[in-house]
């Protein structure tokens with residue numbers, strides 16, 4: 001596996017998980033905090049998908065989604081909620097706020 | 103409502119472990135099955151879990167025996183009149199769950215809380231035949247329940263708030279993490295996880311990679327505790343396929359797992375439990 005392939009593989013996995021987590025949030029299936037708790041305690045993920053995105057920086061997550069959307073289509077379309085957070089400067093851990101508060 | 107005594111219906115893979123978790127917290131629990139051999143197997147499994155805890159110094163032999171004695175295996179409804187909570191863990195068939203819960207409703211107090219451990223059936227439908235569907239919640243434990251800390255607590259359309267609150271309280275009382283989840287296909291964790299799994303299966307095709315190297319890369323990245331192919335094998339490929347079909351019907355093609363898994367299942371390779379899936383298992 002080349003380095004590029006590895007990057008693409010891992011991004012596609014973690015972003016598919018992230019996007020589904022955002023859909024759950026949009027549908028009020030649970031809260032951001034509880035979604036992250038559930039994915040750690042129920043799926044054994046070291047970090048919840050929303051907190052993980054906050055840590056990467058939501059502006060970077062958005063850019064990566066746009067690139068994947070161009071390549072693979074609408075399943076990687078950035079969610080409205082992400083666009084709104086980035087527009088409001090709530091780009092994650094570094095900004096002090098993102099999906100979660102820091 | 104406080105739970106002083108619980109009952110678990112079905113002493114299989116999940117039921118036995120759930121009864122073990124309840125007994126460990128010091129609560130008496132009736133473990134009921136319809137098959138004496140399964141009931142004995144379930145009790146054996148509970149004794150094994152405790153034996154391992156004793157070995158690891160987590161609990162004394164004496165305390166382990168006390169906790170095991172809290173589990174009452176039985177084939178009938180004796181003593182159900184003072185059971186406060188019944189957790190149903192019979193096979194994943196809607197009609198069976200409806201029938202079993204309907205039956206137990208006649209043996210417990212009107213105030214008793216009923217719970218279903220269904221992985222994917224709508225709680226609302228599981229409760230559709232009950233006299234008091236407002237007392238039914240989804241209480242979704244994860245495999246293996248003796249280890250996994252999460253329990254999704256799901257309200258059906260008719261479930262009353264007090265039932266959900268009591269369920270969450272109970273879950274915390276048995277030292278688990280209870281997360282409230284709005285009813286939707288796949289609930290929360292399986293839905294999110296399957297989205298990732300399906301995307302990896304597509305990446306395998308697009309990038310021309312193999313399961314082994316993908317699992318190694320995912321595990322090394324520390325994004326997940328194990329690679330997706332090892333996970334699917336552990337889950338059972340037939341079960342993974344069933345869940346994906348449910349999710350696909352509800353949300354669309356992003357949950358499609360591709361044709362390779364179907365081919366493996368057709369060859370009888372249903373994962374670790376059959377000795378082969380994406381990987382081959384010996385011994």
Ligand SMILES: NC(=O)c1ccc[n+]([C@@H]2O[C@H](COP(=O)([O-])OP(=O)(O)OC[C@H]3O[C@@H](n4cnc5c(N)ncnc54)[C@H](O)[C@@H]3O)[C@@H](O)[C@H]2O)c1
Pocket residue numbers: 111112113114115116117134135136137140141191192193194195202219220221222242243244245
């Ligand atoms: N196995 C998993 O990983 C897992 C994880 C989460 C949830 N679940 C859900 O838990 C439930 C049980 O699954 P399982 O894997 O433990 O199944 P299983 O087949 O291992 O056990 C089911 C048990 O129920 C018993 N049973 C059948 N009819 C009964 C009845 N009328 N009254 C009492 N007992 C009866 C069977 O004899 C058997 O012992 C299913 O709804 C499943 O979807 C399973």
